[in-house]
Amino acid sequence: MTQNNDVQNKTCGSSNSLTCSRSAFHTVLCSMTRSAELPQRVSHDGITLLTEAQTNCGKIHNEYQDIYQQNREASRMRCEEVLRDVFDKMEKSISDGSYLKKRGGYQKYRDTLAQLTSDYRSEDVLSKYLRAKEEIGNIILQADQYLNAAEREKEDQGSDSVSYLSLKAQSSARPSTEDTKVFTPELVHRGDEDKHNNTYRFVCPHAGQFQCSLTSLVFVMEGKGEVLYRVVSWDPCLLDLLGQMKPAGPLYNIDCSAKSVSRLLFPHCVIYSEEKKDSLAVAHFTGGNVEIMPPLKVTETHVMVDIRDLSSFVLVWIRNTFSSQIDGQVLLFLRTITHEHKEKILNVHLLPGNVPVSEVQLKHHNKTYIETTSQCYLFPDREYSLHCQQEKCVVQPKSQLFKLNFGPNYHPTFEVFLDVSVEEVGLSILDKPKKGNEVWHRQRILLTAPSKGVEPSAQTRIPETEFVNTHGDKLIKRALSGMAIADSLKSKNMITREMWNKIHAAETPQEKMRHLLDTLESGGDNAKVEFCKVLKENEPYLVNELGPHL
Structure with missing residues (x-):
């Protein structure tokens, strides 16, 4: 037994011994002393015993580590279960x-x-x-x-x-804006066909990422170059062939002769979530074909795509319905007051948030844009109403379904008729299914404040618009082609079916023309240009007499 103690002291005290606890090694020795062969081995050679003890101690240590790890993992899992409960x-x-x-x-x-x-x-x-x-x-x-x-x-x-x-x-x-430079594009007109549309021009000085202040489009440039882009008219029915898709933004035609645009970021109006971002894509129209481009990235505000060539692009929602709440805007335009009018008429537009204000202003350039905070949240195909705090005012219609309108025509959702002396009003947009909850409210809207928006100069006024605005009374008395003009406007989606029905139901040519001219006020410049075109085809002598400059 004395010899065994000496061996134990040497084993655990030696600097070359295994790193195990004294109690574990003592257990090994106790086990070995119960063996019948132990005294014989110790009596012949104490080194043999030491070697065997070291081997057994290593096995015990490894088993101990395995069991410890298993217990630790089980303990961790149990702790997580308790955490979840707590x-x-x-x-x-x-x-x-x-x-x-x-x-x-x-x-x-x-x-x-x-x-x-x-x-x-x-x-x-x-x-x-x-x-x-x-x-x-x-x-x-x-x-x-x-x-x-x-x-x-x-x-x-x-x-x-x-x-x-x-x-x-x-x-x-949320995209990083540190490296994105904001620019204000030049507005250019490249000929008679383009005089009724905004063409935006950006001369890029070097490679980088640049955002347009008017449209919120972002261009990722590989180098310098001139970029020309504009919103164009199109038939959304072209998407029907591709299945469950709807437009989620305006159609942009983009061109860069230097081919230095490598990526595009289109602004969207979707309230961002992981689920909704997978429903956005970009449709690329080129050579009579439509290509659906999956986004490289969808941020809180934009959809990014990698491009190979430029032409026309539109943001699309890859679903057969667009019923989720969106980021919307309320735009106000005051109609021009003449000595013949005794009241002001305020047009109220409910639009998706990614419709450029500059595009709506162009279509209603003969009205005064009333600048105010415009952001609100709207549900497509939900009924909304407008409340005006001003006494002795008339709002029409009483309620209206909000439709996703990405152009090219931007008809007012509501009209507010006010006394000519009224200088400010308070307006609220109410959600009818939610028991009249306010989704937008402005206590004071000044109707006399100058607009800071994009106003056309005298050189950019549209002759057809001036013609209609100037000769309305004479057209009501003398023009006979009101129904033909209404048919043309309806075929090009410039007036709604309800507007067309009202014109069709009128009994006399004078009544038809009066309703048609009222409709043109909400149709913007494009509708008035089409009006003059068809009128000139059907009654050229009347047009030459009243407007020889057309």
Whole structure:
């Protein structure tokens, strides 16, 4: 036994011994002493015993490490199960957006997290869990700071709330603007055919990423070059052949002679989420064919595509319905007042947020653009109404379905008739299915303030528009081709079927022409140009007499 103790002391005390605990090695020796062969081996050679003890100790150490690792993994899994149970209430509140609906959600989230943390402690498992929740906390803090009074009111009333997943997607998908340079394009006209449309010109000085201040288009350039682009008319029915698709933006024709455009980013009006971003694509029209281009990236505001050649592009929604809430805008135009009128007429347009204001202004350049904060959130195919706070005013129609209108004509959604002396009004857009909840409200809108928008100069005034505006009374008395003009306008989607029906139902040519001219006021310049074209074909002598310059 003394010899055994000496061996044990040498083994555990030697600097060359295995790194194991004394208790584990003692267990090995005790096991060996119970063996009948141990005394014989020790008596012949103490080194033999030492070698065998070292071997057995290594095996024990390896088995111990395996069992320890298994226990650690099982413990971790069990800890995660307990964590899920303990923090289940908070997880549900995160998922349903409870912390995002009201101001102060961040403080409530932090208090709940602190309380649950004090109830549970588990070393690195809890630390990892808390690190993940710290990211969520930052997102909730961002939402808490971002929510304005109108959004908080909307969410308090039970309207569609912003979800945690949506905000997380927005925070990760928001494009970096550090390297994007904003430019204001030159507006050019390249001939008579183009005089009724905006053509935007950008001369790129070098490679980089550039965003248009009027259309929000972004060009990724490989080098310098002139870029010409414009919104063009088209038939959305061309998408019917491709299945469940609808336009999600205007159709842009883009050209760059230097071929230095490598990527395009198109602005969208979709309220961003991971689910919705997969429903956006770009349709490329070239050579009579349509190519659907999957996006390289979808951000909170834009859809990016890689391009090989330029022609016409339109953003598309790859679904047969477009029923999700979108980012919209409310635009106001005041009709020109003459000595014959005793009232002001304010046109109110509900439009998708990615329709360029400059395009709507061009179509209604003979009216005054009233600049105000315009952003709102709208549901396509939902009924909205307009409320005017001014006494003795008339609003028509009383309600209207909101339709996605990406041009080329931008008819007003509502008309407000006011006394000529009224200088300011308050307006609200109401969501009828939501019991009249306000989706847009402005307490004061000045009708006398000068517009800061793009106003045409005298050189860019359209003769056909001047002709219709000047000779309306004479056209009502003398023109006989009102129905032929209405047919042409309807075939080119410049007036709606309801407008056409009203003209068709009129009994006399004078009534038809009066209704037609009223319709032209909402149809913009393109409708008036088409009016003059058909009128000249059918009644050339009348046109030559009233407007020989046409």
